[in-house]
Amino acid sequence: MSGEIERYERFRQDLKAAGIRVTEQRKVILRVLAEAHDHPDAHALFLRASAVDASVSLSTVYRTLKLLEERGAIQRHAFEDGRSRFENTDVEHHDHLIDLDTGQVFEFRSEKIERLQAEIAAELGYDIIRHKLELYGRRRPKR
Amino acid sequence: MSGEIERYERFRQDLKAAGIRVTEQRKVILRVLAEAHDHPDAHALFLRASAVDASVSLSTVYRTLKLLEERGAIQRHAFEDGRSRFENTDVEHHDHLIDLDTGQVFEFRSEKIERLQAEIAAELGYDIIRHKLELYGRRRPKR
């Protein structure tokens, strides 16, 4: 897919434009993130990056993830397993349903829920800056 | 309020009925939890329990929290600050709005959102076992 190359280029240009050095390690991590279609944690990303360039350290993975999160290029999720999980920000906002048995993650978006959330916050005198909606479920027994 | 005494009694009876020893430390922690109207973390509960009985250790607070959570007597929340926060389960299900500036927590419940969540899960072939909805917001500038 070429969407991943574009995404990688966007990551790279963003750093360059901000005067942040585009190091070998960052390039590798950027590429790994651009290609990720799941919700990997830091360690998983470290393994993927290491496979490409063994010089990438876990510290640098963490530092790069933090950097990209601060720049708004990636998003951090904290599902129930403790670790942070990451995904690209260039897709439309969505929420997640997690299969309690397999850990599989589904994405969905409900315009209605988004609207209701805003209404609820407004009633309390608040503007929503961000939100977290996670459904934890079990496959419905087929009948 | 007498609701707290009832709640404490329910906690205590539950342990007793399950053949779990009702120790001094557990009584103190149970009482502190029964009286909590906020969303305290383990350390805050430890401080409150210590004030009543200095013999209560942080380990025992953690162990008791885990015990009560497993028995369904209290609920664990993981807001964005890393620590787990706890509250009694005997109130109706609700979700939370957190003030990003003050940390203040508001509770709300939307029947419509609850229903929409179930519909979304059903479409994906799932039953929701639990869910997490947290809104992080800023006070809306008054005009």
Added chain:
DNA sequence: GATGCTATTGCGAATGAGTTGCATCTGTCA
């Protein structure tokens, strides 16, 4: 009320994700 068995406790050490200090290395720009 005393006794005995074993769950529970306090303590300190361990864990695990994530961060940080520091000496060394390397992009970047002149």
Added chain:
DNA sequence: TGACAGATGCAACTCATTCGCAATAGCATC
């Protein structure tokens, strides 16, 4: 091709939470 500030790897650290273990104390029984 330097020069030099920013970036890196490594090991040590943090912080919430868990765990091993010897000592303690519920609680059922007498």
